[in-house]
Amino acid sequence: MTNRAWVTLATNDSYGLGALVVAHSLRRVGSAYPAVVLITPSVTDAMRERLSAVFEVVTVDVLDSQDAAHLALLQRPELGITFTKIHCWNLTQYEKCVFLDADILVVQNCDELFEREELSAAPDVGWPDCFNSGVFVFTPSADTFSRLIKFAQERGSFDGGDQGLLNSFFSDWSSDNNKRLPFLYNVTSAAFYSYLPALKHFGQNLKIIHFIGPAKPWLQHYNFESQSVDAPEHLKGFLQVWWNLFTSQVHNQLDEAMGNLEQP
Ligand code: UDP
Numbered sequence: 001m002t003n004r005a006w007v008t009l010a011t012n013d014s015y016g017l018g019a020l021v022v023a024h025s026l027r028r029v030g031s032a033y034p035a036v037v038l039i040t041p042s043v044t045d046a047m048r049e050r051l052s053a054v055f056e057v058v059t060v061d062v063l064d065s066q067d068a069a070h071l072a073l074l075q076r077p078e079l080g081i082t083f084t085k086i087h088c089w090n091l092t093q094y095e096k097c098v099f100l101d102a103d104i105l106v107v108q109n110c111d112e113l114f115e116r117e118e119l120s121a122a123p124d125v126g127w128p129d130c131f132n133s134g135v136f137v138f139t140p141s142a143d144t145f146s147r148l149i150k151f152a153q154e155r156g157s158f159d160g161g162d163q164g165l166l167n168s169f170f171s172d173w174s175s176d177n178n179k180r181l182p183f184l185y186n187v188t189s190a191a192f193y194s195y196l197p198a199l200k201h202f203g204q205n206l207k208i209i210h211f212i213g214p215a216k217p218w219l220q221h222y223n224f225e226s227q228s229v230d231a232p233e234h235l236k237g238f239l240q241v242w243w244n245l246f247t248s249q250v251h252n253q254l255d256e257a258m259g260n261l262e263q264p
């Protein structure tokens with residue numbers, strides 16, 4: 001079915017590296033659906049070209065347009081990346097989409113997510129009555145997009161980012177169990193520290209890993225000689241999976257022109 005797509009976002013080349021791994025992780029698990037990446041003009045041409053090998057690339061540029069999103073952004077400059085993310089609702093050529101942050105890794109086929117309704121997402125470990133906005137099922141709609149922009153302009157976001165905004169807008173999420181995805185669809189790296197026995201017990205069923213926080217996989221130190229990543233033991237396993245995919249599928253295909261990214 002071509003009216004369904006995975007969607008991610010990269011506003012710079014650094015997150016572009018993450019997006020490339022997202023796309024290859026979807027291929028590796030044999031997803032039947034295509035992937036779209038939203039980018040902004042700050043992504044270099046070289047990265048754009050790499051992305052276009054595995055994604056449909058859609059450029060969004062809230063700053064140059066004189067539309068409602070632009071006006072809202074002038075009033076709420078702190079929501080810059082959030083506004084870029086909610087552009088995903090404009091992908092109305094698709095009927096159903098699943099948004100994935102660029103810092104995630106799909107480790108098992110999750111195509112069943114497309115059977116879910118808007119807005120389905122997994123709980124956030126920091127506050128489980130909120131959903132984590134790194135993985136969510138949504139229905140593209142120009143109307144929802146403009147209502148989101150209006151809502152953001154009037155109310156802002158309680159955490160300054162897309163997660164606060166989306167949780168306030170889709171506030172029925174916490175009372176509708178059908179929209180609560182199992183945590184396995186968005187296992188955030190904080191959980192690796194906080195509940196190791198559960199990770200050990202349920203780890204085989206993991207579907208999507210999400211490397212939240214500032215320590216992104218592509219910013220870790222990787223030893224190309226020993227082909228291993230330097231990280232605490234419990235994090236190492238997942239980071240190694242990310243790096244194995246990066247070195248086998250992405251790194252060896254990067255241009256000379258992108259040499260500065262070869263050791264991110
Ligand atoms: N993002 C981006 N550029 C940025 C920051 C974020 O493109 O400078 C996108 C990217 O897709 C990223 C998502 O927004 O995965 C959410 O940000 P991040 O994953 O850093 O937040 P966290 O999951 O750590 O809260």
Ligand code: MN
Nearest residue numbers: 101103134212
């Ligand atoms: Mn993230």
